[in-house]
Amino acid sequence: MSEVHNFEKEMNRGFIQLVVLLLLEKPMYGYMIVRVLEQNGVVVDENTLYPLLRRLEEKGALSSRWDAPEAKARKYYQVTDQGRALRGSLLEIWQQQGKAIEALRQEVES
Amino acid sequence: MSEVHNFEKEMNRGFIQLVVLLLLEKPMYGYMIVRVLEQNGVVVDENTLYPLLRRLEEKGALSSRWDAPEAKARKYYQVTDQGRALRGSLLEIWQQQGKAIEALRQEVES
DNA sequence: TGACATACTGTGTGATACATGGTATATGTA
DNA sequence: TACATATACCATGTATCACACAGTATGTCA
Numbered sequence: 001m002s003e004v005h006n007f008e009k010e011m012n013r014g015f016i017q018l019v020v021l022l023l024l025e026k027p028m029y030g031y032m033i034v035r036v037l038e039q040n041g042v043v044v045d046e047n048t049l050y051p052l053l054r055r056l057e058e059k060g061a062l063s064s065r066w067d068a069p070e071a072k073a074r075k076y077y078q079v080t081d082q083g084r085a086l087r088g089s090l091l092e093i094w095q096q097q098g099k100a101i102e103a104l105r106q107e108v109e110s
Numbered sequence: 111m112s113e114v115h116n117f118e119k120e121m122n123r124g125f126i127q128l129v130v131l132l133l134l135e136k137p138m139y140g141y142m143i144v145r146v147l148e149q150n151g152v153v154v155d156e157n158t159l160y161p162l163l164r165r166l167e168e169k170g171a172l173s174s175r176w177d178a179p180e181a182k183a184r185k186y187y188q189v190t191d192q193g194r195a196l197r198g199s200l201l202e203i204w205q206q207q208g209k210a211i212e213a214l215r216q217e218v219e220s
Numbered sequence: 221t222g223a224c225a226t227a228c229t230g231t232g233t234g235a236t237a238c239a240t241g242g243t244a245t246a247t248g249t250a
Numbered sequence: 251t252a253c254a255t256a257t258a259c260c261a262t263g264t265a266t267c268a269c270a271c272a273g274t275a276t277g278t279c280a
Contacts, residue, residue, distance in 0.1 A: 006266070007169075007196060009237065011124030011203045013267095015211075016237090017117055022214035031258045042210050048237050050259065055236090059117075072245050072258065086117060093121045094211065100152050101125075101204065104132040116235065119268065123236095126268090141227050158268050160228065165267090182227065182276050 016044055016052060018094060021087035024062060027078040053077050061086050126154055126162060128204060131197040134172060137188040163187050171196050 019042065023033060030050050037044050053075075056062040061083030067074045079087065129152065133143060140160050147154050163185075166172040171193030177184045189197065 007124075007127055007171075008199060008203060010127060010267080011200060011207070013123040013237070014117075014121030015124070015207045017120060019210060019214065022211065022218055025218045029258075037210075040210055040213070041206060045238055046259085047239070051236080059115075061117075074258065089118065090121060091211075091215075093118060096151060097121070097125045098208065100129060100147075100150055101132065101201075103150070104129065105201075108132055108135045120236080123267070139227075155269055156228085157270070161267080184227065 012044075012048075014090070014093075016048065017056070018087065018090045019044075020049070020052065020056065021061065021079055021083055021090065024077050024079040024083070027076040029067070029074040029076050031074075056083065059086075122154075122158075124200070124203075126158065127166070128197065128200045129154075130159070130162060130166065131171065131189055131193055131200065134187050134189040134193070137186040139177070139184040139186050141184075166193065169196075 019037065020033065023036065028036070030046070030053055033053075034044055034046055034049055053062065053064075057064055057077065059082075061080060062077045063080050064075050064077045067076055129147065130143065133146065138146070140156070140163055143163075144154055144156055144159055163172060163174075167174055167187065169192075171190060172187045173190050174185050174187045177186055
């Protein structure tokens with residue numbers, strides 16, 4: 001059905017969280033996040049992002065507010081201090097993983 | 111229950127596949143992989159790794175053979191050409207993600 | 221003998237990416 | 251005005267996966 005197999009899909013899972021936490025240093029709404037990431041070569045499905053945003057808010061990593069109540073509804077999200085702490089630990093994990101992969105790559109390619 | 115939250119756990123998902131595909135350029139068995147990764151600061155649960163190995167073999171990315179049939183059974187896995195191709199595309203994804211994260215980090219931290 | 225390490229397997233459970241389908245407003249254009 | 255398309259979000263369902271829990275069986279060492 002899909003071009004991208006499961007193994008490739010799995011690569012997105014942790015990554016999207018981290019990207020969102022980095023991006024939302026400035027307040028943005030869901031649809032906008034999808035477009036901005038798209039322009040940077042990162043494809044995130046709407047139906048992946050919206051639940052993720054709600055989940056991150058539920059856990060205290062993001063805060064949100066509705067904008068322009070009478071116009072087209074936009075829900076702006078922004079990272080909280082708790083979210084910054086989470087971002088920090090995810091970044092650490094990311095970097096440790098990067099080191100492991102680089103080390104292994106050198107072994108394989110030599 | 112666990113120290114590590116879901117957001118942190120999610121970081122492992124794509125990563126483990128890639129590490130295994132890199133590591134198995136040399137034939138190794140499951141229990142050995144867990145120990146080797148452990149020594150490199152990467153914690154992979156046995157109950158995560160064993161199914162992953164079977165899954166990768168099922169999809170043709172790994173081949174396996176049982177060793178020493180009458181002694182303690184060890185199942186040696188090794189990457190196939192198909193697995194190398196998969197590894198290549200996962201590495202590409204990894205690098206693209208790395209670029210995206212680095213770009214965002216610079217924006218956030220400046 | 222018995223504790224512990226080694227080596228693997230089967231069956232849950234909960235979380236999540238993505239699919240499908242839907243609501244509602246805004247905007248461009250014929 | 252009519253109608254398509256873009257914008258912006260949500261609800262529900264399915265498949266997959268990390269990890270928990272529990273078990274089998276052999277090897278090793280005190």
